[in-house]
Amino acid sequence: xxxxxTDVTETTQKGAVGVTPPPTPDDLLSPAELAAKYGLSVxxxxxxxxxxxxxxxxxxxxxxxxxxxxxxxxxxxxKLGQLWQVATPLLNAFVYFLIFGxxxxxxxxxxxxxxxxxxxxxxxxxxxxxxQTSTLNGVRAISGNIGLVRALHFPRAxxxxxxxxxxxxxxxxxxxxxxxxxAGFGQFPTWSWLLIVPILATQMLFNTGMALIMARLGSKxxxxxxxxxxxxxxxxxxxxxxxxxxxxxxxxxxxxxxxLIHLLQSNPxxxxxxxxxxxxxxxxxxxxPLPPHVWSLALGWALVIGIGGFVFFWKAEERYGRG
Amino acid sequence: MAVAExxxxxxxxxxxxxxxxxxxxxxxxxxxxxxxxxxxxxGGATGRGSATAALNRILRRKPGTGAREVHAVKGxxxxxxxxxxxxxxxxxxxxxxxxxxxxxxLLPAESGKVYxxxxxxxxxxxxxxxxxxxxxxxxxxxxxxMGMSREEIRERYEGIVDFSGVNEKGxxxxxxxxxxxxxxxxxLRFSIAAAKDHDVLMIDEALATGDKRFQKRSEAxxxxxxxxxxxxxxxxxxxxxxxxTCERVLWLEKGELVQDGPTEDVMKEYEKFTGK
Numbered sequence: 080x081x082x083x084x085t086d087v088t089e090t091t092q093k094g095a096v097g098v099t100p101p102p103t104p105d106d107l108l109s110p111a112e113l114a115a116k117y118g119l120s121v122x123x124x125x126x127x128x129x130x131x132x133x134x135x136x137x138x139x140x141x142x143x144x145x146x147x148x149x150x151x152x153x154x155x156x157x158k159l160g161q162l163w164q165v166a167t168p169l170l171n172a173f174v175y176f177l178i179f180g181x182x183x184x185x186x187x188x189x190x191x192x193x194x195x196x197x198x199x200x201x202x203x204x205x206x207x208x209x210x211q212t213s214t215l216n217g218v219r220a221i222s223g224n225i226g227l228v229r230a231l232h233f234p235r236a237x238x239x240x241x242x243x244x245x246x247x248x249x250x251x252x253x254x255x256x257x258x259x260x261x262a263g264f265g266q267f268p269t270w271s272w273l274l275i276v277p278i279l280a281t282q283m284l285f286n287t288g289m290a291l292i293m294a295r296l297g298s299k300x301x302x303x304x305x306x307x308x309x310x311x312x313x314x315x316x317x318x319x320x321x322x323x324x325x326x327x328x329x330x331x332x333x334x335x336x337x338x339l340i341h342l343l344q345s346n347p348x349x350x351x352x353x354x355x356x357x358x359x360x361x362x363x364x365x366x367x368p369l370p371p372h373v374w375s376l377a378l379g380w381a382l383v384i385g386i387g388g389f390v391f392f393w394k395a396e397e398r399y400g401r402g
Numbered sequence: 403m404a405v406a407e408x409x410x411x412x413x414x415x416x417x418x419x420x421x422x423x424x425x426x427x428x429x430x431x432x433x434x435x436x437x438x439x440x441x442x443x444x445g446g447a448t449g450r451g452s453a454t455a456a457l458n459r460i461l462r463r464k465p466g467t468g469a470r471e472v473h474a475v476k477g478x479x480x481x482x483x484x485x486x487x488x489x490x491x492x493x494x495x496x497x498x499x500x501x502x503x504x505x506x507x508l509l510p511a512e513s514g515k516v517y518x519x520x521x522x523x524x525x526x527x528x529x530x531x532x533x534x535x536x537x538x539x540x541x542x543x544x545x546x547x548m549g550m551s552r553e554e555i556r557e558r559y560e561g562i563v564d565f566s567g568v569n570e571k572g573x574x575x576x577x578x579x580x581x582x583x584x585x586x587x588x589x590l591r592f593s594i595a596a597a598k599d600h601d602v603l604m605i606d607e608a609l610a611t612g613d614k615r616f617q618k619r620s621e622a623x624x625x626x627x628x629x630x631x632x633x634x635x636x637x638x639x640x641x642x643x644x645x646x647t648c649e650r651v652l653w654l655e656k657g658e659l660v661q662d663g664p665t666e667d668v669m670k671e672y673e674k675f676t677g678k
Contacts (some may be wrong), residue, residue: 105428109477110433110434113481113517114430114517119431119432120518121512121518122504122518123508123511123514138549140551140552141547141549144542144543145543145546145547151534151535151539152535155535155578156534229508230508230524231524232506232507232549233547265440338625363435391541400503400509400510
């Protein structure tokens with residue numbers, strides 16, 4: 080056995096026989112100086128922000144492959160397979176329709192009359208789910224992939240980012256269903272549908288920021304995974320997903336003050352959803368239910384949460400492996 | 403060893419070789435300087451399950467309360483050089499895996515520093531792939547996760563699959579990985595991880611996976627990776643595989659570096675210590 084080792088040493092390594100070098104001038108250097116001399120860098124140090132962005136860009140193929148892999152794996156054990164991509168949001172909308180539309184009379188006040196409730200509801204559910212799931216999955220982006228984080232080196236932001244890309248892909252599936260439903264209610268593509276692009280772009284940026292923030296918080300406090308569903312459900316009800324928010328608040332027994340209505344309408348969940356309804360549903364466009372400065376709000380939320388979340392996440396980059 | 407050293411020196415004194423001498427041999431790739439790693443385990447003292455204790459912790463808002471510190475690595479210093487294969491040995495819980503993770507930059511150091519050349523990669527047997535995906539897609543995903551480009555993966559795909567031997571018993575590579583036997587999955591993981599040339603490669607007990615034939619092959623692959631100018635760290639409880647692959651051994655005990663030297667010297671002491 081010994082001979083074998085020696086053999087390997089002789090054939091594969093020219094200089095480094097034995098385990099410590101012969102005396103060299105390097106011996107006088109401190110470890111830091113020695114490291115500097117041979118161009119070694121501190122292991123696991125956090126890169127600068129521009130360098131971090133560059134690293135992320137270099138991993139773009141991984142980010143895409145990871146999100147697609149997650150999407151495929153999600154329903155791979157189900158018999159209907161990828162059909163669930165579309166069926167899940169539809170069933171969700173159906174449940175809300177039964178409870179809110181039929182039982183609780185939430186259809187009242189929907190622009191365009193009662194018969195426009197279904198497009199109103201389905202658009203709302205699909206768009207809000209996009210934000211909701213990105214946020215919720217963000218909590219487990221790091222803590223749920225700790226094996227990957229501890230095994231391999233890549234900018235950790237890849238994980239929450241690819242999760243929100245996964246949700247975007249999911250939403251695009253849902254949009255196909257949505258187009259069919261809209262057509263069923265006499266809503267056909269018009270120029271205003273082009274607004275989908277800026278709406279989704281800003282919402283995507285916002286969602287990614289949320290996922291990044293949640294990923295950092297969730298990596299420290301896994302308990303958030305238990306808490307967040309309740310927070311998100313409150314958010315869902317407060318944003319008017321299954322009822323016209325403004326109409327409801329104005330027609331309460333004690334009508335809500337207008338500042339409260341504006342505040343609720345300005346929350347990002349409501350902003351992106353209402354913009355999407357505005358873009359897709361004709362009667363909604365004519366009723367003008369949008370709060371003032373809605374586009375600035377959409378962009379503002381996207382920039383503040385998107386960039387803020389990214390920086391917030393990057394600040395703890397070197398610590399995610401600790402779990 | 404001594405003889406080998408002398409012969410090499412004779413060869414090196416020829417004029418052509420002598421010119422390369424200053425930069426080539428003894429290039430440090432990893433320098434650990436008085437490295438300390440401390441884990442903080444919350445609830446270790448009071449018990450995480452106790453709700454009142456947890457509430458108490460939150461109310462008092464003291465981060466230190468209830469946290470126990472585990473000093474896993476205590477002041478380890480060493481310098482690894484290009485072309486070396488270094489074994490890490492020690493009894494269970496002596497801090498070997500923790501040290502590897504710290505070198506890889508995956509665990510932050512409490513004090514002290516680790517300097518490395520390029521990005522050290524940890525070749526864990528539990529490197530995370532998705533069991534619901536086919537072997538095929540896992541090869542691509544794993545490659546991308548390690549930072550390979552799509553072209554590189556395409557070039558090496560055949561090699562990875564052949565090396566893993568997953569397809570020896572039929573077309574398994576197009577089946578989800580959850581259908582693999584544990585040995586097969588471990589072989590594929592090793593093959594993916596070993597497909598990339600690493601500057602500094604770290605292996606945590608990886609050689610113990612798979613059947614005898616695969617172990618032979620993976621040992622050969624580790625040797626090959628080593629010859630491609632990297633430095634290899636190997637954590638193993640298998641003294642034989644340490645002897646077969648490494649020429650230098652670091653012996654850790656309770657987080658302290660007990661001995662650092664040529665494999666046979668250290669192994670002898672270690673075997674005396676473990677009573678083998």
